Amino acid sequence: MNGEQVVYIGKRIKEIRQSKEIKLVELAVRAGVSKGLLSRVENGRTIPSLPVLFDIISALGEKPGSFFESIDYSSESPFYKLIRRKDYQAIEKEDSVGFDYFSIVSRSFSDVTFSAVLLELAPNAIREMVTTDGMEFIYLAEGDIDYKLGNVTITMAQGDSLFFDGRVPHLKINHTQQTARILVIYLLFNK
Secondary structure, X not given: OEHHHHHHHHHHXXXXXXXXXXXXXXXXXXXXXXXXXXXXXXXXXXOOOHHHHHHHXXXXXXXXXXXXXXXXXXXXXXXOOOXXXXXXXXXXXXXXXXXXXXXXXXXXXXXXXXXEEEEXXXXXXXXXXXXXXXXXXXEEEEOOEEEXXXXXXXXXXXXXXXXXXXXXXXXXXXXXXXXXEEEEEEEEEOO
């Protein structure tokens, strides 16, 4: 399964859940998983195990065949993949204002998933702190931000990088009047 297919899973779960007007907590109870885990799956922050994925699909009232019917199985060049800016896929994450994420590339391996996204962080963007099941690397390509990591706040300037354990609650804060552009690389632990 390639990265686009991995991103597809969370987006597809959320799409079906919302189309059937099922609340996140209701689906979590039906599937026998925590609300937090289901939210992280829907938002591309973790990859569910195969049994958990099938429990979620079943709780949605779907069959695996219909769940995966629109996935793209086309082959790719093994040497490189050029992704044009116009082809970045907008992805919805947690309830937030001013956090615009765009998937650039994602690849799964046996025990880890690599995912690179572009985050455009608007001035005074609003969101709660989040956790991710893996490691994160961010590169601040444009702007200045504060990065709240647990109880510590780190001030970052354009060109700065930060590598950290995503399981620590974290939040990007933009107090400036300029949109910050951040390359975020996730190394998600496959369960």
